[in-house]
Amino acid sequence: MTAPASPPNPSPPKPSTAKPSTPKPRAPKLTIDPQVVREARRLASQAGQPIVEMARAHTTVSVERAVLRLAGLSGADADGMPLVNHLVDAVRAQTGLEHGVALPAWDALVSGGYPDLAALAGAAAAGQVSLRIPAGADADAARTAAGHALAGGFARIDANRAKRQEMIDQTAEPRKPWMYLIVATGDIYEDIPQAQAAAREGADVVAVIRSTGQSLLDYVPEGATREGFAGTYATQENFRLMRAALDDVSRELGRYVRLTNYASGLCMPEIASLAGLERLDMMLNDSMYGIIFRDINPRRTLIDQRFSRQIHARAGIIINTGEDNYLTTADPVDSAHTVIVSQLLNEFFAKEAGLADSQLGLGHAFEIGPDVPDSFLLELAHAQLVRELFPNAPLKYMPPTKHMTGNIFAGYLLDAFFNLAAVMTEQEILLIGMMTEGIHTPFLSDRDLALENAHYVRSAAGRLGESFRPEPGGFIDRRANHVLAESVDLLRRICDDGLLNAIADGTFGITKRPADGGRGLEGVITKADGYFNPASDILDDSGRSHQVGVLAAATQSGAAQ
Numbered sequence: 001m002t003a004p005a006s007p008p009n010p011s012p013p014k015p016s017t018a019k020p021s022t023p024k025p026r027a028p029k030l031t032i033d034p035q036v037v038r039e040a041r042r043l044a045s046q047a048g049q050p051i052v053e054m055a056r057a058h059t060t061v062s063v064e065r066a067v068l069r070l071a072g073l074s075g076a077d078a079d080g081m082p083l084v085n086h087l088v089d090a091v092r093a094q095t096g097l098e099h100g101v102a103l104p105a106w107d108a109l110v111s112g113g114y115p116d117l118a119a120l121a122g123a124a125a126a127g128q129v130s131l132r133i134p135a136g137a138d139a140d141a142a143r144t145a146a147g148h149a150l151a152g153g154f155a156r157i158d159a160n161r162a163k164r165q166e167m168i169d170q171t172a173e174p175r176k177p178w179m180y181l182i183v184a185t186g187d188i189y190e191d192i193p194q195a196q197a198a199a200r201e202g203a204d205v206v207a208v209i210r211s212t213g214q215s216l217l218d219y220v221p222e223g224a225t226r227e228g229f230a231g232t233y234a235t236q237e238n239f240r241l242m243r244a245a246l247d248d249v250s251r252e253l254g255r256y257v258r259l260t261n262y263a264s265g266l267c268m269p270e271i272a273s274l275a276g277l278e279r280l281d282m283m284l285n286d287s288m289y290g291i292i293f294r295d296i297n298p299r300r301t302l303i304d305q306r307f308s309r310q311i312h313a314r315a316g317i318i319i320n321t322g323e324d325n326y327l328t329t330a331d332p333v334d335s336a337h338t339v340i341v342s343q344l345l346n347e348f349f350a351k352e353a354g355l356a357d358s359q360l361g362l363g364h365a366f367e368i369g370p371d372v373p374d375s376f377l378l379e380l381a382h383a384q385l386v387r388e389l390f391p392n393a394p395l396k397y398m399p400p401t402k403h404m405t406g407n408i409f410a411g412y413l414l415d416a417f418f419n420l421a422a423v424m425t426e427q428e429i430l431l432i433g434m435m436t437e438g439i440h441t442p443f444l445s446d447r448d449l450a451l452e453n454a455h456y457v458r459s460a461a462g463r464l465g466e467s468f469r470p471e472p473g474g475f476i477d478r479r480a481n482h483v484l485a486e487s488v489d490l491l492r493r494i495c496d497d498g499l500l501n502a503i504a505d506g507t508f509g510i511t512k513r514p515a516d517g518g519r520g521l522e523g524v525i526t527k528a529d530g531y532f533n534p535a536s537d538i539l540d541d542s543g544r545s546h547q548v549g550v551l552a553a554a555t556q557s558g559a560a561q
Contacts (some may be wrong), residue, residue, distance in 0.1 A: 025391070026387070026388070026391045026426065028388055029384060029388065029468065029469055029470055030384060030385065030388055030470060030476075030477055030480045030481070031472050031473070031477055031481070032385070032388060032480060032481055032484055036484060036485070036488060037389060037484070039488060040340075040344055040389075040484070040487060040488050040491060041344060041347075041348075043344075043488065043491035043492060043494075043495055044341075044344035044345050044347070044348045044491060045348050046495045047345065047491060047494045047495050047498075047499050048345055048348040048349055048352070048499065050498065050499070051302050051349070051499055051500075052306065052349070052352055054299065054302065054303065055302060055303045055305075055306040055307075056306075057526065057527055058299070058303050058524055058525060058526055058527060059097065059100065059303070059524075059525050059527055059531070059533065060269070060300055060303050060304055060520075060523050060524050060525065061088055061092070061097070061218070061523040061525075062218075062266060062267050062268060062269045062270055062304055062523065063269045063303070063304065063307050063533070064088050064091075064097055064100060064101040064533075065082075065084040065085065065088050065101075065267075065269075065270050066269035066270045066272070066273045066307065066311075066535065067100070067101055067102055067150070067533060067534065067535050068084045068087060068088070068101060068105070068117060068121075069084055069153075069270055069273045069274060069277075070150055070153035070154070070273050070277075070535050071117060071146070071149040071150055071152070071153055072117065072149065072152065072153060073087070073117040073118060073121060074118075074222070074236060075118055075121075075222065076222040076223075077122075077125050080221065080222060081125075081219060082219050082220060082221075082222055083117075083118060083121035083122065083124075083125065084121065084270070085218075085219050086121050086122075086124045086125035087101065087105060087117070087120065087121040087124045088101050089124075090124035090127075090129055090131060091104050091105060091131055094130070094131040094132075095131050095132060095133050096525075096528075097525045098525055098526065098527060098528035098531065099133050099528055099530055099531050099532060100527075100531050100532045100533045102142070102143075102146040102532050102533060102534055103133055103134060103139060103142050103143070103146075103532050104131040104132060104133055104134070104142075105117070105120065105131075105146075106142040106143075106145045106146040106149070107131075107132065107133075107134040107138060107139070107141075107142040108120055108129060108130075108131055109142075109145060110138075110141050110142055110145050111134075111138065112129070112130075117149075143532060143534070146532075146534045147534045147537075149534075150534040150535050150538060151538070153273075153277065153535075154314065154535075154538055156277055157276040157277060157311075157314055157315050158314075160276065160277070160278075160279035160315065161279075161314075161315055161316040163279060164256075164279060164281065164316060167247065167250060167256050168256045170251070171250050171251065171253070171254050171255055171256045172254055172255050172256065173256060174204040174255050174256065174257075175458075176394075176428045177397075177422055177423070177427050177428050177429060177430040177458065178204035178205050178258070178394075178428065178429050178430065179202055179203050179204045179205070179430055179432055179451060179454055179455070180203070180204070180205040180207060180260075180396070180429050180430060180431045180432060181198045181203040181205070181206060181207070181431075181432050181447060181450075181451070182207045182208075182209050182431075182442075183195045183198060183206055183207070183208055183209075184208060184209040184228075184230065184231040184232055184441065185228075185232065185441075186211065186225075186226070186227055186228030186229065186230075186231065186232055187225075187226045187227065187228070187232065188208075188224050188225060188226065188232050188238045188241055188242065189224070189226065189241075191208055191232050191242065192241065192242060192245045194444065195208070195242060195245060195246060195249075196245055196246070196248070196249045197444060198444075198447055198451075199246065199249045199250075199253060199257045200249065200252075200253065201447065201448050201451050202451045202454075202455055203257065203432075203447075203451065204255070204257060204258065205257070205258040205259075205260055205281070205282060205429065206242075206246060206257060206258070206259055206260070207260040207261070207282075207284075208231075208232055208234075208238070208242055208259070208260075208261055209230070209231040209232070209262070210228075210231045210232065210233065210234050210261065210262045211225075211228035211229050211230070211231040211232060211233045212228075212229040212230045212231060213229065214231070214233055214234060214262075214265065215262070215264055215265025215266065215290060215294050215296070216265065216266060216294060216296075216519060217265070217266065217267065218266045218267065218520065218523065219267065220234070220235060220236070220267050220270050220271060220274070221233045221235050222235060222236075222237070223235060223237045224237045224238055224241060225238060230441070234261050234262060234271055234274075235274075236274045236277070236278060239259075239261065239274055239275065239278035239280060240278050242259055243259055243278055243279050243280065246258075246259050258281035258282055259279075259280050259281055259282070260280065260281060260282035260283060260284065260320065261275060261280055261283060261284070262283065262284040263275060263283040263284065263285045263308050263312070263319075264284055264285065264286065264289055264290045264294075265290055265294060265296060266296060266300070266519065266520050266523070268285070268290070268301070268304040268305060268308045269304050269307045269308050269311070271283075271308075272285065272307075272308035272309075272311040272312055272317075273311055275311075275312075275315065275317060276311050276312070276314065276315035276317065279315075280317060281317060281318065282317060282318045282319070282320055282361065282429075283308075283312060283317050283318075283319055283320070284319075284320045284321075284322065285305065285308055285309060285312060285319040285320065285321070286305075286319075286320075286321040286322035286323075286346065286363070287301070287302060287305045287321070287342075287345065287346050287349050288301070288322070288342060288345075288503065288508055289321075289322035289325060291503060291513050291518065292325070292326075292503070292508055292509045292511045292513060293322075293325055293509070293511070294519075295513065295517075295518045295519060296518050296519050296520050297515075297516075297517065297518035297519060297520045297521040297524070298500055298503050298504075298513055298514075298515050298518065299500075299515060299516075299521060299524050300518075300519075300520035300521055300523055300524050301520075303524060305349065306349065306352075306353050307535075307536070307539075309349065309350055309353035309354070309355055310353045310354055310536075310539040310540075311539070312353075312355060312359065313353055313354035313355045313356070313359065313539075314354070314539060316359070317359065318358075318359045318360075318361045318394060318429075319350065319355065319359060319360065319361055320361040320363055320396045320429070321342070321343065321346045321360075321361065321362050321363045321396075322363055323338075323339040323342045323343055323346075323362070323363045323364055323365075324339075324363045324364055324365030324367070324396075324398035325363075325365075325509060326338055326339055326342065326508055326509040327339065327365050327367035327402075328365075328367065328401060328402050328509075329509045329510055329511060330508075330509055330510045332365070332367040332368045332369075333368060333372065333378060335510075336382050336483045336486075337483050337484075337486035337487040337490055338490065338507060338508050338509075339364050339365075339382070339386075340385070340386070340389065340483060340484065340487040341487050341490050341491055341494070341507075341508075342508055343362045343363075343364070343386065343389070343390065344389075344487070344491070345499070346360075346362060347360060347362065347390065347393075354539070357390075357392035357393050358392065358393075358394065360390065360393040360394070361393070361394050361395065361396040361429050362386070362390055362393055362395055362396065363395075363396045363397075363398060364382065364383065364386050364395065364396075364397060364398065365397070365398035365399070365400075365401075366379050366383075366397065366398065366399060366400050366417075366418040366421055367398075367400055367401065367402060367403070369403050370403060370410075370414060374475065376417055376421070377475055377476055377479070378479060379417075379418075379421050380421055380424060380425060380470070380476055381470075381475075381476040381477075381479035381480045381483070382479075382480070382483065383397065383421055383422070383424075383425040383427065384425045384468075384470065384476065384480060385480040385483055385484060386425075387425045387426055387427070389484075394428040394429055395427050395428055395429065396427075396428075396429040396431065397418075397421075397422050397427040397429065397430055397431065398431050399415055399418045399431055399432065399433025399434075399437075400414050400415065400418055400433060400437075401433075401437050401438070404434075404435075404437040404438050404439075406438070406439055408435040408436060408439075409435075411433075411434075411435040411436075411437065412435040412449070412453065414433070415432075415433035415434075415435060415450065415453055415454075416453055416457060418433055419433075419453060419454045419457035419458070420457055420461060420464075422457075423457060423458055423461050423462050423464055423465055424461070424464050424465050424468045425465065425468070426465040430454060432447070432450045432451060432453075432454055433450060433453075434446055434447070434450050435449065435450065490507070494507070500515040501515075503515070
């Protein structure tokens, strides 16, 4: 018998042969001990490894739906339920998902006479499909067909990554820090002109915040949406429309405007996949945010985040993490070390999934109360510590929110101090603070004033970071070292007790989330022997290629030195 043709296993895009300009290394400004930093990273790796092993041993309904989306399946039934949900539900009901969705789905395609996945999913929605786990030559044929289908999806993601670089080359890379502005009306056709207006006023990154509660939906809505609640639904069509609009304004301005959305919640892997397919540039993708602030099951979230980050790594998408949110519920002085610990864990999970330093938009925030003595110095200590711990990461710095009282003049001043801290500590992604935070959804005029504030500080003091040198042994230096020491102590406790137990105990953001509680646990499935996921096969190969490349670069660098 002739062996089936091997499915293509596309490699990640090859880097340009042109020699890149080497960024000037940042000289340390704090007297932190490099050995302490190495120990912190070692502990983060030790604490995170059991989570990686858990993720490798499990799949989720959203991971399996993402496989179908990467193969091109879209559309919904008359009630708006996506076809990917129907097909995954049918597989789970008839064969279980322990072997993955791909084997039974492509077996049915190959042997059942269905013209495409959409026809198969439509039959599944009508209860008219019979599914099985194939064996032998039938299994080989299903694997080959699935591999070819997924190769097409990854080819589109790779082409989008190349297109992003082409757009940057045709326009220009904005000056850092990038000005990050939120747009959210609920209506994608209202969001578009607002986003373009924001870009014309100086925004470098436009974030279309999601409709309230979308993270709790176990499906991704279909099509362009015109009604949302304090945000706009994340859908593939909305992504496409906004990306096209920002491309238009990028060409108009001669400056590439990035688009971000949210790969979090119960559909994290699907939304990550759609972001790659529609060329988004950044995605909110934190390992613990959904657990703590949306009560999504910890196991579900941590399994989903690994697959999501593999997609982001392949697509060249920058992730933003959510440590800033801890300081809205916990004390920002007493709990500063929990931000550092979470960032170190996020870094470990991200790099294990294949992300590069340049894709790690690790989050932190300016949330110390203005009435706290030396509050600005404390903020500088925390921000500079983060900058030095992650010198090659495009950190995302978040503005004050919980101390915005409705006094817009005090709020505007507080935002100016935030902008000053950002340039002094050389942050790279700056979410623009709004003086009307907590009063109403910002008007265009509010956004304009906020951008004026940030642009003034960047223009007037943008090079201040070159000269900012905290006194060795002084207040800022001592505070940074104290926070780092607390971080190492906490990481040791997490290594002893386990990360899932630390989350259950309320270590991050003071909210307790047990490993067997929250939404979505029923969507977690233990993989059986013979589990098959063509997307994971491709992504794991991409990750191995990335790690080999990093090792080779490090070896060459060491030889040169």
